[in-house]
Amino acid sequence: MDLQLKNKRAFVSGSTGGIGLAIAKVLVAEGAEVILNGRTQARIDQAIARLSSEVSGAKLRGIPADFADPASVESLLDKLGSVDILINNVGIFTSQSFADTSDADWYQMFEVNVMSGVRLSRAVLPGMLKRNWGRILFVSSECAMLVPEDLIAYSTTKAAMLAVSRGLAQTTKGSAVTVNAVLPGSTLSEGAERFLQTVAENEQISEKEVAENFFKNVRTSSLIQRFTSTEEIANTLAYLCSPLASATNGAAIKLEGGSVPGIL
Secondary structure (H helix, E strand, C coil): CCCCCCCCEEEECCCCCHHHHHHHHHHHHCCCEEEECCCCHHHHHHHHHHHHHHCCCCEEEECCCCCCCHHHHHHHHHHHCCCCEEEECCCCCCCCCCCCCCHHHHHHHHHHHHHHHHHHHHHHHHHHHHHCCEEEEEECCCHHHHCCHHHHHHHHHHHHHHHHHHHHHHCCCCCCEEEEEEEECCECCHHHHHHHHHHHHHHCCCHHHHHHHHHHHCCCCCCCCCCECHHHHHHHHHHHHCHHHCCCCCCEEEECCCCCCCCC
16 A cells, blocks of 8 residues: 655654654655654664665664753754644653652653653644644554553653643644544564563573463463554554544554444
8 A cells, every 4th residue: 555655855853763663664665755753873874884785775773862951952943944744653651659659750751751852843733724634643542541550650651641642633623634642552572572582581480481471471361362562553544544534633542452342
């Protein structure tokens, strides 16, 4: 299927690995120009080299920024220019008890996870509305609805992203601009792979057994009972970026393998 993304310009925050890198790969394969982002130029250069070796003729560049630093974000915005597609993907988390989560932890997660999308959307949405076309996507999480006890601050930021996304969508009424959010579940990113490896080494069992135990004992509500791949998440994101998804606006799309109960 042709997603009609040729020559569209996209910016993907936090795109030197994981879901961000996977969506960047799909977009460049569809003919879009993609602006990568990471905290360092070295990480961006590595990602560009990897994608260029995997996708012939990939149109790529990158802008480094640390979204925990407002001054760094301002520098990024000065260099960004207009984009047709914005994917607010960057995010951080800390697994710890509510009592041990300090004010500083809360502020840092809100700064990176929420304010990154606020600042980027504020910069690019007016241009999208003026050109009467654009796509903004927020990569939230199943944790916005499941809220694990060790991820309360993180889950709060992911729920806030849903409110920002829906609110922005309401400002696009009558235009060809859409704003949506996706809620990935447990995804086999580099971080998840490190988690599986560490637990396997500590418990002297296989990584396959660790994954099976996770869904048997922790994420018991999952219907697919496995980690999703970053490619699975990226494929849905790419469709939502496409002109083919013009009827989807203001939505929160669950990509969590059925782990969130209910029909909505």
